Structure formats: C-alpha cells, structure tokens
Amino acid sequence: MWRALASNMLTLLVVGMFLLGGLILWGQSQYKAEGPLETAICLQVKSGSNMTGVSRQLEDQGAISSATIFRMAADYTDKAQQLKAGSFLIPEGASMAEIIDEITRSGASTCGTEIEYRIGVTRTQIRVRELDPATLEFVEIASFVVGEEDAPEIYQEKRNNPDTRYRVSVAEGVTSWQVVEGLKAVDALTGEVAELPPEGMLAPDSYEISPGDDRTALLQQMQDKQQARIAQVWETRQEGLPIETPEEMLILASIIEKETGIPEERGQVASVFINRLRKGMKLQTDPTVIYGVTKGQGVLGRGLRRSELRRATPWNTYLIDGLPPTPIANPGLASLRAAVAPDETDYVFFVADGTGGHAFAETLQEHNRNVAKWREIEAERSGSGN
Template sequence: MWRHIASNALTLLIVMMFLAGGLIVWGQQEYVAEGPLDDAICLEVERGTNMRRLSGKLVDQGAISSRAIFRMGADYSDKTSQLKAGSFLVPAGASMEEVIDIVTRGGASTCGTEVVYRIGVNQVQTVVRELDPATNEYAEVAKFTREEPVAERYTEVSQDPDTRFRVAVAEGVTSWQIVDALNSFDLLEDDVDEVPGEGLLAPDSYEITPGTEVDDVLAQMQSRQEQIMEELWAARSEDAPVGTQEDALILASIVEKETAVPDERRQVASVFANRLEQGMRLQTDPTVIYGITRGERVLGRGLRQSELRAETPWNTYVIDGLPPTPIANPGRASIEAALNPDETDYIFFVADGTGGHAFAQTLDEHNRNVARWREIEAERAAAQEADAPVEN
C-alpha cells in the first residue's frame, strides 16, 4: 500500500512539474507577445508609483493582459527598481517587455505636453502643444503673445514637472530681439543687459528647464552658430564672394532678410556676389532698415526716399561693399548660400508677386520686372479698397 501511495505521489509531482514548466513557458510567451493595445496611449507615471500600481493602471487602460506576468517580468529582468516618472508613449501592440523597457530606460519623456517659446521677427509667442498618441503628432492647445493675457492652460502645465520646454528662434531675428524675448520669459532667470554681436546666435530650437539662466541659453546659441560656421566655412566654394567668416555672416544675414523662399537663397546670393565682383553697390533695403532700427524694432512701413539717401554705415545705397556688421542672425541655409552661391549673371532682382523674386541680367529687363511688380501692387491696393467696409 505504501509503495502504491508513493508511486501516486511521485506521479503527481511529475505532473505538477510539467504543469509548472508549461506555465512558465506560457508566461514567457505572454510577456514578449504582442499586447492588446489597438491604439497608442500616453502613459503617465506619477512620482512614487511602483510596479504593482503601474501594472493595475496598465490593465485598466487595456495596455497589458496580466498584472502578475508584468510584475514577474520586471522582477526577472531586474527592472522593478528602475521605474521612471514621466509621460511615455506606448505604441499600439506593445508587448509587456516593451512597456517595461519604455518606463525604465530613462531620458526625456516621450509624450505629453510641451511649451514652445517662439521668437519671431514680428512677434514673440508662447505655444502649448500636446501629443496625440494616435497620430504621434503635436497639436496646439493654447497660444498667446506678450501683449495678450496668459493662457490658463499654460499656467497649468508650466507647474507640471513632466512638461518639456524649448525656445524656438526664427531665422532673421536680431540679437536684440532674442535677448529682449528671453528676458521676458518667466521660466528663465537672471536677465541680461548686454546683447551679443549681431549674427552670432544660431536660429534653432533649444531645450530649456525652469530656472535656466538667460546667459546659458545665449551661450548655447553662440556655440551652435560657431559650429555651423566652422563646418560650412570648411566646405565653402573656391569662388566664395567673401574672404572671412565675419563677412560670410554679413552676406548671409542680407540673404536671410531678402528672401523667405528656400530655393532662392543661392540665386539671391549670386546677385550680391556678382555686384561685389563688379564693384557695384549692393543697394538692398534690409540694410537701410537696419541702419534706422539697429535691430531693436520692426520698422513696420515702407522706406522713404530720404532714408534711402541717408548716410549710415549700413546703407548699401550709399556705401560700397558690405556693411560693417550682419543685420540679423542668419540660419544655416543662408550661410551655406553665401558661401556657395549659384553661378549666374544676375545683378538685379525684384518681388514677383508670388512671395519670390524675378531676376534679371540687364537694367532693361529689370525695369520691366519692376513695372510688372508695380502693376501687381496697384491691383492689390485696388482689391483691398474694394473690400474695405463702407463708412456711414
């Protein structure tokens, strides 16, 4: 009898071992298998959360199928203690293994809310953007200028430790405009009075954190512009119309202010290169405007004939060659165009009504282009007058 009992017990033990082994294999397969999420989600991991609470949240959101397997997988991979707080994008079909990796790898949050401080030529704007997990694209949920009331959503998210912040500087903004804007951002500390040299700050996007000093942001911008210039200077054309990096920045800033059409930059640069080579004055309006404003305001009107004749160091209708300094901070593409202009015979250009320009090799051709532009201006003025409301 005892032998029979022992035999049955041994059989039962073997069966249980096989069942346990099968359960482990099944659990491993479930851990790495495609998850139940039909659409991506933005997973918020609050500070102080542990794997037990997170596993429950993931089950509630339909992201995983088993709390126990999720926690055992985290334990087995030694990642239970590596859980990070933040906002994380969990893609559709993510396995439990992939979710564990997402919430433990560290680094910046991969979804959620970001605040962008945009420094433009004509205005400074604060924009709140939130990621739509389904499309993996950001959507604007609030924005305001310095002259407008602060958006309520901005006040809410700026206090959230998971919100990301960055400063986005547009091409063609002056150094004074950048400093003035940075000093106005409540997120930054220690305003500065000294304005960096014109052209020395790279238009780009810069990650910042609450409490960052204005000087630190300016240092990043200056370092990036130096890196860009060193790289592009080394790759410049043998026939580049400038002999120094300083002159390259000056010419690039003029190109930047003259056209907003990317495909035109090298053509515009070629016009100025040809004029410099032929000893002609550059005669470009943006330099005249800089002589009036010194980059500290937007002129907001057309130039007067008296201003075109006025003697300032930047008035290229009066001076020969390049002005003494850049007239704005040029972007990478304009610097590249100044150092590698197209090979053309153009020495004139004028607006063509499409946002671009009509180029010409001769004065007669240029005068025809100017006449056509005047017609377009007159047509637009007449259309605006026709659409204007009638006063009683």
C-alpha cells in the same frame, strides 16, 4: 506502501516542475510578445505611483494582457523600483518588455503637453500643444502673443503640470536683440542676460529646455551651434568666391536671409550679391539700410524714407562698397549654405514680383521693366485697400 507513496510524490514533483517550467516559459513569451494595444496611448505615471498601480492602469487601457505577469517581470528584472514619473508614449503593439523599459529608463516624458515659446521677427508667441498618440503629432490647444494677449488659464494650468515639456524655437532672420527680448518672456527660464550676443551668432533652431534653466546658458548653446554650423559650411565653399573669411560668409548669409523667405530663391539671391561683389557694384539692399536705422532693435514697421536711403551709416549698402561691417540678423543653415554655394547666374538685380517672390534680371533695362510691374501691383493693392 512507503515505496509506492514516495514514487507517486516523486512523479508529482517532476510533473509540477515541468508545469512550473512551462508556466515560466509561457510567462517569458508573454513578456516579450507583441502586446494587445491597437492604438498608441499616452501613459501618465503620477509621482508616488508604484508598479502595481501602473500594471493595473495598463491592463485597464488594454496595453498589456496580464497585470500579474507585468508586475512579476518588473520584479524579476529588478526594475520595479526604477519606475519614473512622467508621461510616456506607449506605441501600438508594444510588448511588456518595451513598456517596462520605457517607464523606467530616463524619466523624460515622451508624450503629453508641450509649451513652445516661438521667437519670431515681429512677435513672440506661446503655444500650448498636446501630442495625439494616434497620429504622433502635436495638436495646438491654445496660443497667445506675448504683450498683446492675456495668457489663457490653460497655459497656467499646464505650467503647473510637472510632466509638461518646454521648447524655445528661434526663427530664421531674427536679430540677437530680438532673441534676448523673446527669452525674457520665457517664464520657465531664469537669470538675467548681462551682454547682448554678437549679431549673427545665434543659431535659429528649436531648443528643448527645463524649468529653471539659465537664459545665458541657453544663449551660449545657440552660439555654440552657430559656430559649429559656420565652421562646417565654410569647409564646403565654392572656389573663387569674393568672400574671404567665415565672418564675411556670415554677413552675406544674413542679408540673404532677410531678402527672401522662399527656400528655392536663396541660391538666386545669393548669386545676385556674389555677382555684384565680383563686378565691384554696390549691394544696394534695403534690409541693411533698415538695420542701420534700427540697429536690430525691433521692426521698422514702415517703408524706408528717402532721407534714410541717403543717410550715411556703416550698413547703408547704397553708399558703402562691399559688405557691411556686421551681420544684420541671425541666418539659418540654408542661408549659410547659399552664401558659399550660390546658383550660377548672371543676375545682378531683383525686385518683388507680387507673389511673395522676386523677379530677377541681368540688365538694368530688364530690371526697370520688373520694377514698373511691381509699382503697378503696389498701386492696385493700394487702390483696393489690400
């Protein structure tokens, strides 16, 4: 009898072990398998949350098939205590393993709200955006111009959200003074700027920041990036160019940046100035004259006066030979590249053509015809009130 009972118990134990092993294998397969989520979601993990609550949240949102397996897996992999607070993008079909990795890895939010401070040539704008998990694109929910409009309530609401991310975007062609003034409006930053960075030495780009970051440290990051770009682009320069140093390249690139906002024109504009330098012609470019008037501090806001075109300044390229002594703005990477790899043309003139672009010419006669057309367009616009 005892022998039979022992045999039966042994059989049950073996069967139980097989069942347990099968259950573990099934659980492992569920843990690594593609999840049931049909559309990406933004999972918000509040401060003080635990893995039990998050697993239920994920199950309720249809992101996982079993909260129990999710919790057990988190415990088994020693990640249950590594849960981070934040907003996390959970992609369509994400496995439990991928989700656990996402919410325990770094704590950096990957979705939710972003506040962007856009420093432009004429204004600084603040935009509040939300990431749409379905399209993986940010959707603007509010915006306002610093100094011109009051901040909407939602801006302050999102500023107080610990999951909100912050970004400073610097437009191509802004001056160093404009960047510093724009950073003063970034209330997520701290610290005073004691010294204005050299003109041209701040890289236009988008920079992710954190509340409490120092303004001077961010400016140094911009300078480091611009210095790296200058060194990189200078190594790719064409042979025989009439610019001899990276500093001259930077000056020329800043002029190209201010002369055209059309990407495909940069090479042509660069060719005009390169050809003029080769021929010993004065550059005669209005943006340099404007810089001599404003010193980069603000926007002129009107056309140049004849007296200003005749006024002697180090930047008046109607009077000086060659390049001005400093850049007149912070050029982007594309303008730096155009300065050392201009299009091969015989153009030495260009003028606005009324479409936002320019008409280029090889001879003064052709240029005068283009100027006459532009004057007609200006007169028509003035007469129609445009």
